Amino acid sequence: MAILGTIVKSVYELRSIPIELRKRKDCNKAQIKVLRKLLTKAQNTAFGEHYNFPGILSKQxxxxxxxxxVPTFDYNSMFRKWWYRAINGEGFVSWPGRVKYFALTSGTSESSSKQIPVTGDMIRAIRRTSIRQLVSTARYKFPIEFYEKGILMIGGSTHLNFNGTYYEGDLSGISAGNIPFWFQHFYKPGKRISRERQWDTKLDEIVKSAPDWDIGIIVGVPAWIQIILERIIEQHKLTNIHDIWPDLAVYVHSGVSFEPYVKSFDKLFGKPVIYNESYLASEGYIAFQSSLDRRVMQLVVxxxxxxxxxxFNDENFDTEGNMVENPEAITLDKVIEGAEYALLLSNCAGAWRYLLGDTIKFMSKEDCEIVITGRTKHxxxxxxEHLSQENMNKAVKMLQDEFNIEIREFTVAGFRHESMFAHKWYLGTEDDIDPELAVQKIDEYLKVLNDDYRVERIAAVTDVFLEILPPKAFSNWMKVHGKEGGANKFPRVLKGEKYEQWEAYLKDYKNNL
Incomplete structure (x- = not known):
């Protein structure tokens, strides 16, 4: 199977100059071309007819x-007005044909989970971007033999639920169930294990099979990958994971900021491993890191x-992170580097001007390079005080670095306190640190990172509390709520009912220790 490495190298070498030029092409022109293609293909759908796509296409x-x-939509409005029809089996609702797959993602207050349409066009688009990302690893100058190693991809079960009309499951499970035939030789944990729905059983099978694999690349959400690697090391009595996978060289992470996990992951490896970020959502493969020396991702345009x-400001979002009607929405040519934006997406699965829920910053407008800063509601x-997820991640990283500790998970809540306000941090760590010292330091870091926070701490946010918890408290919460494995992440901010549930859960958890 040495042919894959040769092909990857050859494709990269043939396209290396165009790739560099493509980084500097007019991204906005590429986007206009994409929009026209989307509108043209969807003009005969119910959505396209309702909003007169042919008329839009006729305009200069x-x-x-x-x-x-076309108005803007969030999930609830898009589902209530359009996608429910596709769920009921109707074709040509907001994209041509009937939708065969729906990806299940984190729930909202209105429903237990979101159902995001995944069309054949979307599956092919994700596959194309995945291949681009694989080809981009040739920049790292790995030997050709590296591309014959296994790729361990941890996601949801490929055994999808079928209700007679459509299949539903985690996007990673949908994608893994549609991998091209030529990739199946490299894909681990393989078809049998990937069909397993029970996380504990899947974990046991992966740990058991690990010595039989020669892994070069790992892909998955940090929290679950960390658990898997630790279990393999413990079960097979290894010093580090390179004892069993000596050619492991790349870890592709997605879903959450990797900064808080770096210290923990470094201890699992015996050699340097390249940490490579990707931005794959149920609504599309949005960006990936294509260079080794810049911790940014290139937008797929x-x-x-x-x-x-x-x-992302008070004019366009309320205090709960809900987008107002008719928000200011700009295109790629008008963005400002360093400013924070919420992302609206129109895609080849029938989402139109759809609020994705993530916030980003452009680090280079010319090269279309971005970083994820958080979620509109996190x-x-x-x-x-405008405390962002980016601020929180940096504060936790600073605490880890200053005290040489590992914080595997964390979350933050805010609430009314003695007629004013307070924040409470929950840190998941097995290391010893005084909670009073930890909260003092985090408070100090945030005052440096965020001027609004510093001002509001003088009067309005009168207290900041912190509780140290075992990391298992976080993973067990995910288990209780059926969110183990796959692309599930622990929320960085808890609000309203979720915060009340978390507090009730912790009370029971501590009583059972």
Whole structure:
């Protein structure tokens, strides 16, 4: 099977100069082309007819006409007005044909989970971007033999639920169930184990099979990958994971900021491993890290996704992170480097001007390079402190570095306290640290990182509390709520009912220790 390595190297070498030029092409022109393709293909759907896609396409300024004709949607409005029809088996609702797959993602207050349409066009688009990312690893100058190693991809079960009309499951399970035949030789844990729905059983099978594999690349959410690697090391009495997988060289992570996990992961390896970030959502493969020396991701601008950017501020979002009607939405040519935006997406699965829920910053407008800063609803601003997920991640990283500790999980909540406000941090660590010292340090870091926080701490946010918990308290919460494995992540911010559930859970958890 040495042919794959040769092909990857050859493709990269043939395209290396165009790739560099493509980074500097007009990303906005590429986006306009994508939008016209999407509108053309969907013009005969119910959505396309309702919003007169043919009329939009006839206008000289397609983007302006599109924004003036089509409103913005969040999940609830898109589902209630359009996607419910596709769920019921109707075809040509917001994309041509009937939707065969729906990806299940984290729930909202209105439902236990979101059902995101995944079309054949979307599966092919994700596959194309995945191949681009694989080809981009040739920049690291691995030997050709490296590309014959296994790729361990940890995601949801490929054994999807079928209700007679459509299949539903985790996007990673849908994608793994549709991998091309030529990739099946490299894909681990393989078809049998990947069909397993029970996380504990799947974990046991992976740990048992680990010595039979020669893994070069690992892909998955950090929290679950860490558990798997620790179990393999413990079960097979290894010093580190390289004792069993000596050629492991790349870990591709997605879903959450990797900063808080770096210290923990470094201890699992016996050799340097390249940490490579990707931005794969149920709505599309949005960006991936294509260079080794820059911790940024390149936006995929020419593969079935059209982006708009809503400035993440009080004019466009309320205190709960809900987008207002008719928000300011700008295109790629008008973004400002360093400003924070919420992402609107139109895609090849029938999402139109759809609020994804993530917030990003452009680090290079010219090269379309971004970083993820958080979620529109995963921030704290009880009284104007505007504490972002990016601030939280950095504060936790600073605490780890200063005290040489590992914090495997954390979450933050805000609430009314003695007529004013307070924050409470929950840190998951097995290391010893005084909670009072930890909260003092985190408070100090945040005052440096965030001017609004510093101002509000003087009067409005009168207290900050912190509780140290065993990491298992977090993973057990996920288990209790049926969120083990796959692409599931522990929320960085807890609000309302979820915070009340968390507090009740902790009370029971501590009583049972």
């Amino acid at each position: 300024n397609t983007v302006k006409a599109f924004q003036e004709s 020419d593969n079935g996704l059209f982006y708009e950017f809503v400035p 921030f704290l601003s009880l009284c104007g």
